[in-house]
Amino acid sequence: MGHLVLPNSGHNRDPEANKMGMWLFLFTELLLFGGLFIVYFVYRSMNSDAFLHASYELDVIIGTINTVILITSSMTIAMSITALQKGNKKLAMYLLWATQAFALAFLVNKYFEWGIKIEHGIFPGLDHYNHMPSGEKLFFFLYYFMTGLHALHIIVGGIFIGVVMKKVQKGEVTGERISLLENSGLYWHLVDLIWIYLFPLFYLIH
Amino acid sequence: MKDDNHPHIVNYKEHFGTWIGLMILTVMTVVVSVTNANLQMLTVLTALTIATTKAVLVAYYYMHLKFDQKIYRIMLWVVMGLFVSFMILTIIDYITR
Numbered sequence: 110m111g112h113l114v115l116p117n118s119g120h121n122r123d124p125e126a127n128k129m130g131m132w133l134f135l136f137t138e139l140l141l142f143g144g145l146f147i148v149y150f151v152y153r154s155m156n157s158d159a160f161l162h163a164s165y166e167l168d169v170i171i172g173t174i175n176t177v178i179l180i181t182s183s184m185t186i187a188m189s190i191t192a193l194q195k196g197n198k199k200l201a202m203y204l205l206w207a208t209q210a211f212a213l214a215f216l217v218n219k220y221f222e223w224g225i226k227i228e229h230g231i232f233p234g235l236d237h238y239n240h241m242p243s244g245e246k247l248f249f250f251l252y253y254f255m256t257g258l259h260a261l262h263i264i265v266g267g268i269f270i271g272v273v274m275k276k277v278q279k280g281e282v283t284g285e286r287i288s289l290l291e292n293s294g295l296y297w298h299l300v301d302l303i304w305i306y307l308f309p310l311f312y313l314i315h
Numbered sequence: 316m317k318d319d320n321h322p323h324i325v326n327y328k329e330h331f332g333t334w335i336g337l338m339i340l341t342v343m344t345v346v347v348s349v350t351n352a353n354l355q356m357l358t359v360l361t362a363l364t365i366a367t368t369k370a371v372l373v374a375y376y377y378m379h380l381k382f383d384q385k386i387y388r389i390m391l392w393v394v395m396g397l398f399v400s401f402m403i404l405t406i407i408d409y410i411t412r
Contacts, residue, residue, distance in 0.1 A: 132387055301373055302374070
């Protein structure tokens with residue numbers, strides 16, 4: 110039953126090292142966003158009224174919908190790992206497609222959310238923005254920068270998952286060699302984790 | 316060493332249970348924010364506490380930390396401790412100027 114694997118059988122795989130490498134990368138991501146969160150807290154403490162006022166411009170409903178979407182997509186990718194480990198490739202693929210659909214839905218929401226604000230001139234360089242008090246400018250600058258960087262991570266995560274799906278389809282990623290799928294899952298959960306903090310800090314601080 | 320070849324498989328129910336937990340916490344944080352318009356500082360603390368609870372749920376269940384070797388949990392808490400101390404030091408700096 111494959112208990113006996115020779116030390117060097119031509120497959121130099123080390124799932125534990127794969128996972129460790131992924132986690133080390135995720136820590137650098139945490140500190141990247143962490144730095145931005147510190148900037149947010151400092152500016153917020155210096156402009157608390159302006160931040161409060163500006164936060165009312167954000168749509169809590171869209172924010173909540175996006176939160177639900179991301180949490181659900183985290184569940185579908187976690188379940189796809191379970192499915193592949195149990196040997197159910199078809200279900201794993203369906204769940205990964207679902208994850209991709211949620212990622213797309215998140216981005217579509219984000220597109221409309223940003224679009225409405227830009228239409229109203231709330232974007233660095235536009236008219237309405239230029240006439241705001243400096244505290245509100247800071248709020249929106251941080252809002253665009255942090256949610257933009259997060260959206261970029263969603264796009265990268267979607268591409269990563271797409272590559273993994275191709276490999277699952279071809280049988281290069283299976284229940285026995287699942288590291289790549291697990292790592293894409295870890296990345297996706299990190300994107301979810303960051304949103305879990307972005308959502309209350311920008312949308313719910315009133 | 317049998318476990319090396321047979322990692323813990325988290326079942327669907329557990330994933331769904333985690334999802335339910337995350338949903339309840341999301342509803343809580345939205346309700347607290349919408350209803351308590353005046354408790355500024357407290358609202359922030361509540362929001363951060365709920366967010367951290369959600370983060371721990373995601374990390375321990377979805378990211379498998381609960382079932383992985385201890386070293387991953389230790390690393391995560393060390394990194395978070397480092398980050399929180401940076402944050403507290405920066406905030407103290409601004410408050411005491």
